[in-house]
Amino acid sequence: MATVGEVGSVRPLRSRRRQTGKLLVLLAAGCLTTMTGGIVSPILPEMIQQLQLNPQWAGMLVSMHAITIAIFTPLFGILADRVGPLRVMIPSLCLYAVFGTAGAFMGSFWPLLAVRGLLGAASGAVAAASIGLLGTMYQGEVRSRVLGYATSAMTTASILVPLLGGWVGQIQWQYAFYLYGLGLPLACVAAPILANRSSQRASSLEAGQTQTLIKILRQPRTLRLLLLLALASGIVYAVIVYTPLYLKATIAAGPQLNGMVLALRGIGAAIASALLASRMGKAIGVNRTIALGFVVMALTLGVLPFQTDIHSIMLTALLFGAGFGIVVPSLYDQLANEAPHELRASVMAIGTGGNSLGQFLSPVILGPIWHAFGFTAVFFVAAGVALSVGAVNMVRK
Numbered sequence: 547m548a549t550v551g552e553v554g555s556v557r558p559l560r561s562r563r564r565q566t567g568k569l570l571v572l573l574a575a576g577c578l579t580t581m582t583g584g585i586v587s588p589i590l591p592e593m594i595q596q597l598q599l600n601p602q603w604a605g606m607l608v609s610m611h612a613i614t615i616a617i618f619t620p621l622f623g624i625l626a627d628r629v630g631p632l633r634v635m636i637p638s639l640c641l642y643a644v645f646g647t648a649g650a651f652m653g654s655f656w657p658l659l660a661v662r663g664l665l666g667a668a669s670g671a672v673a674a675a676s677i678g679l680l681g682t683m684y685q686g687e688v689r690s691r692v693l694g695y696a697t698s699a700m701t702t703a704s705i706l707v708p709l710l711g712g713w714v715g716q717i718q719w720q721y722a723f724y725l726y727g728l729g730l731p732l733a734c735v736a737a738p739i740l741a742n743r744s745s746q747r748a749s750s751l752e753a754g755q756t757q758t759l760i761k762i763l764r765q766p767r768t769l770r771l772l773l774l775l776a777l778a779s780g781i782v783y784a785v786i787v788y789t790p791l792y793l794k795a796t797i798a799a800g801p802q803l804n805g806m807v808l809a810l811r812g813i814g815a816a817i818a819s820a821l822l823a824s825r826m827g828k829a830i831g832v833n834r835t836i837a838l839g840f841v842v843m844a845l846t847l848g849v850l851p852f853q854t855d856i857h858s859i860m861l862t863a864l865l866f867g868a869g870f871g872i873v874v875p876s877l878y879d880q881l882a883n884e885a886p887h888e889l890r891a892s893v894m895a896i897g898t899g900g901n902s903l904g905q906f907l908s909p910v911i912l913g914p915i916w917h918a919f920g921f922t923a924v925f926f927v928a929a930g931v932a933l934s935v936g937a938v939n940m941v942r943k
Contacts, residue, residue: 564739568683569692571736575635575676576696577703578642578729582611582669584707586649586662589715589722596719599655609906610659611666616903619670623678623895624759631675632740638671639733646726665726670902672729674895677878679740695820696875759889763896771881774836775897776904777935778873781843783908784928785811785866789850792921797854807863814867815874822868823875833939836876840936842869847929851922 586593586608593599593607626634645665652658677696684692715722762768789807818839826835846866853859878897885893916924 565683567739568679569695571732571739572676572680573696573699574732575639575672575736576700578639578732579615579669579673579676580700580703581707581711581725581728582615582646582665583608584703585711585722585725589711589719592715592719593658597653597655597658607655607658607662609909610662611669612902612906614663614666615670615673616899616901616906617670618667619674619899619902620892620896622671623674623892623898625671626675626678626895627889627892631678632737634671635675635679635740636733636737638668638675639729639736641729642668642672643727643729643733646729647723649726650720650723670895670899673898677894677898678890678892699816758886759892762885762889762893765884768881768884768893771877771884772897772900774935774939775874775877775881776900776907777931778840778843778870778877779901779904780908780911781847781928781932782870783905784912784924785847785863787909788912788916788921788924789863792851792925793859795921797856803856807860810860810863811867811870814864814869815871816867818868818871819875820871823872824879826872827876827879832876832880836873837936837939839869839872839876840932840939842866842872844929844932844936847925847932851925 599607622634622638642665645661645668648661649658649665652661680692680696711722711725714725786808793803793807823835826838830838843866846862846869850859850862853862878894881897882890882894912924912927915927
């Protein structure tokens, strides 16, 4: 028969295992949201050719999800605070699988664009529920570290997903859309693992709390954090969109080499977000950590147009990713601190919406600059924005 001490030691072990299981499920859900655009990018040329799409507008099939994520993530974050994050996550994972795989059966542009938009809405709901649960399950320094793990996991997924989508799509481009079906088994796993009183019950977001949420969002500090998230994601998309085009034009880089450079950016972000962001925030302060991350992004963007050696380009990509990996979890951690526990899912979901809005607007703003002045101007503008943000945050207390 087990002694009292043995029973006492078993219970914390089981509790840690349950907590680890919940964290892994939430990280997996977050990784699914990174698949939304990454799967389509490698197979877009085949889609254009076989479906005879207009190349001028076909790129919207890759970015359409970003605008619907930006719109629906805050709305689903508020809903998660009303009915409970789990009640939002499970149906959203199922819809994610349905809308994602539906793309394989669409034979023209507009139906494809419609299901891509619906997929973005479902992805926004998954993001809102998962980041809301992460924000409420952990507190203080532990939450900062866990958000770093989440950023690291999603960044790692952003490296692997295009490779996986290209490998599957090489057989037949429709097959890549079947990868979205992973949402169904994850929903089946998440339901029992995440089910508990705290995740199932609604938080009763009443009129008074709605007013509190509006008051939080009107605060200059909250608006600043939302703006910084949008700017950080917009700067990163400047690299994602224009670096492959720049490398092809200057050193005749092919898809494999471009993929390696972008992968190194993701690796740098994954390492920094998991290992550096939380420690630096504790050592030098969160504002200075954010400032340093933006400065690193600015310097690496500024030197990129002058590099022609592939090894230095790879090192630059790695350092740029590290700067981004320092910034994002620090911003989310500060954003979580701005809201009370019962409104944290809403506020952090709005932050995710701001992130996606920055992704969508980046090529819209930088595209005309590229067309009129070339790649150097694009990288200099993005670097100037990053450097200005870093300088402003450096002097903040």
